[in-house]
Amino acid sequence: MASTEEIRSDLADIVNEVAGVPADDVQMEKSFVDDLDVDSLSMVEVVVAAEEKFGVTIPDDEVKNLATVGDAVTFIEQRQS
Amino acid sequence: MSSTRVVVTGLGTTNPVGGDVATTWAALLAGRSGVAELEHAWAEPLSVRIAAEVAVEPTEVLDRVRARRLDRSSQHAVVAATQAWADSGLAEETTEPERVGVAMASGIGGVTTLLGNYDLLQTKGPRRVSPLAIPMLMPNGPAASVGLMVDAKAGVHTPVSACASGNEAIALGIDMIRLGRADVVVVGGTEAAVHPLPMAAFANMMALSKRNDSPTAASRPWDVDRDGFVLGEGAGVLVLESQEHARARGARVYAIAAGAGITADSHDIAQPDPAGSGAARAMARALREADLAPADIRHVNAHATSTPLGDVAESKAIRATLGAAADDVVVTSTKSMTGHLLGAAGALESIATVLALRHRQVPPTINVDDPDPDIELDLATKPRSLPDGDLAALNNSFGFGGHNVAIAFTTPDGTDQPAQEQR
Numbered sequence: 001m002a003s004t005e006e007i008r009s010d011l012a013d014i015v016n017e018v019a020g021v022p023a024d025d026v027q028m029e030k031s032f033v034d035d036l037d038v039d040s041l042s043m044v045e046v047v048v049a050a051e052e053k054f055g056v057t058i059p060d061d062e063v064k065n066l067a068t069v070g071d072a073v074t075f076i077e078q079r080q081s
Numbered sequence: 082m083s084s085t086r087v088v089v090t091g092l093g094t095t096n097p098v099g100g101d102v103a104t105t106w107a108a109l110l111a112g113r114s115g116v117a118e119l120e121h122a123w124a125e126p127l128s129v130r131i132a133a134e135v136a137v138e139p140t141e142v143l144d145r146v147r148a149r150r151l152d153r154s155s156q157h158a159v160v161a162a163t164q165a166w167a168d169s170g171l172a173e174e175t176t177e178p179e180r181v182g183v184a185m186a187s188g189i190g191g192v193t194t195l196l197g198n199y200d201l202l203q204t205k206g207p208r209r210v211s212p213l214a215i216p217m218l219m220p221n222g223p224a225a226s227v228g229l230m231v232d233a234k235a236g237v238h239t240p241v242s243a244c245a246s247g248n249e250a251i252a253l254g255i256d257m258i259r260l261g262r263a264d265v266v267v268v269g270g271t272e273a274a275v276h277p278l279p280m281a282a283f284a285n286m287m288a289l290s291k292r293n294d295s296p297t298a299a300s301r302p303w304d305v306d307r308d309g310f311v312l313g314e315g316a317g318v319l320v321l322e323s324q325e326h327a328r329a330r331g332a333r334v335y336a337i338a339a340g341a342g343i344t345a346d347s348h349d350i351a352q353p354d355p356a357g358s359g360a361a362r363a364m365a366r367a368l369r370e371a372d373l374a375p376a377d378i379r380h381v382n383a384h385a386t387s388t389p390l391g392d393v394a395e396s397k398a399i400r401a402t403l404g405a406a407a408d409d410v411v412v413t414s415t416k417s418m419t420g421h422l423l424g425a426a427g428a429l430e431s432i433a434t435v436l437a438l439r440h441r442q443v444p445p446t447i448n449v450d451d452p453d454p455d456i457e458l459d460l461a462t463k464p465r466s467l468p469d470g471d472l473a474a475l476n477n478s479f480g481f482g483g484h485n486v487a488i489a490f491t492t493p494d495g496t497d498q499p500a501q502e503q504r
Contacts, residue, residue, distance in 0.1 A: 018146075020145065
């Protein structure tokens, strides 16, 4: 089972790949939209890449609840356990 | 017809012989072919395994994240438009967005995005289809991307007429300025269809050269042994501007985009009218619109794709239009080096035409080892000089569907500031 930090780090790599945000900026308290400037279409790409990476399903109606990196990491951790 | 004159003030391109205008012009004059054997694994089972891919990969030029949000055709368009816009000297301070337009053509559109996402759909399911697939694959994607880049608000258009698309975009840009809809229009064409499906389809319609063993000799317009065109990719972009607008800012003027002629064959969906009458009417209309006589024309950059039928039909059309004056016209086909860029062909070849007028030099047609006796034209089999004084030239583009578009360019007015730096 991946640690919280491992999930954050892998998610940061995905956000970097998709949106060009420096991976170091992708910290738990950051908002995808307000802080990292990840637009809605890029967010869909992040979600799909995260599903594949972490082996979880993130339903479309759940995505709007994932405002921050921490929200996403927590969701992924819960789904994995 | 309004008397507004339209001038060319910026050029940009990325294509199989060069990643910019200067490199491209040098390569064309040197007779350098951009055709090569395809090294992709997917090419292995194809009957045609040669193509003319861009000399400089767009990902070497564009920001990584920007590139991944653009179809390859849009990448080429943005690369070329960035160059042309910088070359024109236009900037936010000198342009009014509501007076800036775009006419950026593509023959096929975002075909690699479409097919790549279809592969994902098949192998990984619908969830993996990119949320960006639609803006990437839509044929107006390149025009819209260029429009965003230059903040164009006068109208952003995508003419689609197969291999005549690039020239049709130039014709539309001229119209937009003459009708007073814009002061500046970024025009051109782009294509990125070097992919097994279009390659197989063109090969199966017997359109492509099968000279897999000698790629640089495969595109051989007017040679008796020509056996089809070579698929190319890339983009060409020209900045068109009203003469008044260009003069007001002291812009460098490459040439005058003096007139355009657009006709349709109404003969066959794929075959050219064997007499070339639609092509001849397009050239005649371009001359009339530009107020030129056949004797004013000293150079034609022909469509001449290296197909058995098309090259002859066009040569007849040139003869029919220019009559005896055709004897003094130096004709070339730069496709012998660049391959056929489909929807970008007219744009790239208009750039070559403009540069030929400016430098008074015509790039050669390579590979004409044994000229087809049915071609009664003065072919530039070596680089050729053009005379001093006022010059006019035509660039022809014809497309599947029977589309014919000829553009007439002339050397700048004596009153226009000549282009400064040599390129």
